Amino acid sequence: MSNPEILRGLVLAILLRMNAPPRRIAHLDMDAFYASVELLRYPQLRGLPVVIGGARRREDEALRLVQDERGLAGIPACAFPLLRDYTGRGVITTATYAARQFGVGSALGLMKAARLCPQAILLPVDFDEYRKYSRLFKAIIVEIAPQMEDRGVDEVYIDFTDVPGGQREGGRVLARLIQRAIFERTGLTCSIGVAPNKLIAKMASEFNKPNGISIIHEADLQTRIWPLACRKINGIGPKADEKLARLGIHTIGELAARERAWLIEHFGKATGAWMHEAAHGRDERPVVLASEPVSISRETTFERDLHAVRDRAELGAIFTALCEKLAGDLQRKGYVAKTIGIKLRYDDFRGVTRDHTMDRPTDDAKAIRHIAGLCLKRVPLERRLRLLGVRVGSLQSTAQGRESASNRPQALTKSASPTIDSIATTKQLF
Ligand code: TTP
Ligand code: MG
Numbered sequence: 001m002s003n004p005e006i007l008r009g010l011v012l013a014i015l016l017r018m019n020a021p022p023r024r025i026a027h028l029d030m031d032a033f034y035a036s037v038e039l040l041r042y043p044q045l046r047g048l049p050v051v052i053g054g055a056r057r058r059e060d061e062a063l064r065l066v067q068d069e070r071g072l073a074g075i076p077a078c079a080f081p082l083l084r085d086y087t088g089r090g091v092i093t094t095a096t097y098a099a100r101q102f103g104v105g106s107a108l109g110l111m112k113a114a115r116l117c118p119q120a121i122l123l124p125v126d127f128d129e130y131r132k133y134s135r136l137f138k139a140i141i142v143e144i145a146p147q148m149e150d151r152g153v154d155e156v157y158i159d160f161t162d163v164p165g166g167q168r169e170g171g172r173v174l175a176r177l178i179q180r181a182i183f184e185r186t187g188l189t190c191s192i193g194v195a196p197n198k199l200i201a202k203m204a205s206e207f208n209k210p211n212g213i214s215i216i217h218e219a220d221l222q223t224r225i226w227p228l229a230c231r232k233i234n235g236i237g238p239k240a241d242e243k244l245a246r247l248g249i250h251t252i253g254e255l256a257a258r259e260r261a262w263l264i265e266h267f268g269k270a271t272g273a274w275m276h277e278a279a280h281g282r283d284e285r286p287v288v289l290a291s292e293p294v295s296i297s298r299e300t301t302f303e304r305d306l307h308a309v310r311d312r313a314e315l316g317a318i319f320t321a322l323c324e325k326l327a328g329d330l331q332r333k334g335y336v337a338k339t340i341g342i343k344l345r346y347d348d349f350r351g352v353t354r355d356h357t358m359d360r361p362t363d364d365a366k367a368i369r370h371i372a373g374l375c376l377k378r379v380p381l382e383r384r385l386r387l388l389g390v391r392v393g394s395l396q397s398t399a400q401g402r403e404s405a406s407n408r409p410q411a412l413t414k415s416a417s418p419t420i421d422s423i424a425t426t427k428q429l430f
């Protein structure tokens with residue numbers, strides 16, 4: 001290409017960019033998600049403190065016998081198990097806003113929470129139900145605004161920029177439309193932040209929780225973002241935050257006031273430069289459609305610590321059940337995996353992981369169990385175990401991996417002891 005042509009191309013690109021509407025990115029996060037899904041089944045609990053956590057217990061089974069002709073909605077509120085009666089090691093996954101007033105919330109131990117709010121109603125987790133509603137609210141969003149990035153069970157980014165109405169009132173009109181559509185079709189509320197990029201949108205979705213919308217423009221950076229704590233930047237974790245605090249930096253504004261070179265000196269090239277950009281509200285990351293998980297895991301915290309030799313049978317059954325659940329997850333989601341790994345936590349809370357990558361991917365429970373078993377042989381097993389997890393990574397969609405995948409699986413068996421299960425789909429391996 002000759003020079004005048006390059007120049008013409010450049011001018012055209014600049015003109016197009018000048019004419020393009022400003023980038024408007026939304027972050028949508030469901031309100032008290034697991035708890036809100038439970039309240040759809042049990043509307044009689046609305047307004048009451050409710051926490052979700054732990055596995056299903058005998059009390060939860062018994063509860064279902066109390067229902068009348070109205071079904072689950074007919075169970076009187078006084079019949080539900082209370083937090084004060086809980087014994088075990090479970091943690092809260094989430095709490096209703098009524099319960100949060102007592103200082104209880106995600107990741108708090110249930111017995112500890114019982115001291116803060118003994119009268120709270122305790123419901124067991126039901127991942128299948130949450131996954132069902134997760135799929136449902138996301139399907140409603142893509143009908144309205146197809147540029148959606150899935151960021152987990154209860155949140156997504158949506159690119160409003162070119163969606164009809166996406167620029168009106170900075171995105172408020174479209175945000176309201178999506179909020180209303182989700183509420184009408186599921187009964188669930190969510191909160192939405194709309195901003196020039198993902199970084200600020202993510203912070204903004206928290207500003208007016210629950211059932212809120214907040215609209216942030218570039219010009220609002222100093223007034224709305226800079227007063228916030230550094231931790232509010234998605235990517236600044238507890239460790240970085242502690243270090244920032246030691247350096248006398250508490251707010252995003254204080255972070256923005258530091259020289260880029262100074263931040264690089266203290267946090268390294270990549271992190272320092274990124275912190276500088278983030279504090280100035282700059283983030284060019286695109287909204288990535290149909291994001292694929294890199295790994296899927298299942299883990300269980302035992303009701304009592306188990307020993308590899310003395311509790312061999314029990315542990316073996318739990319281990320097999322985890323692998324079977326994981327194989328089921330893979331098959332349902334349409335993936336095969338090449339890497340199989342295990343995670344252990346000992347009774348002294350130390351953790352260890354091992355993994356192995358195979359030549360061929362699989363979604364077969366027996367194959368996963370076999371490789372996970374080999375991984376288990378590579379870790380010390382003298383101490384008692386508190387937690388056992390199995391993880392599969394290097395995923396390929398089944399269509400891609402089918403020719404090389406091993407054969408299909410067997411039926412699921414039940415875990416031998418009451419345990420606290422969790423499942424995670426993540427973007428990174430271990
Ligand atoms: P969040 O969106 O962090 O929380 P939330 O939807 O319950 O409440 P908020 O209104 O503040 O958004 O997490 C979504 C779900 O993920 C939550 O309902 C339960 C689950 N979860 C856990 O299981 N453990 C955790 O530590 C957290 C933070 C969430
Ligand atoms: Mg949420």
Ligand code: MG
Nearest residue numbers: 029030154155
């Ligand atoms: Mg969330």
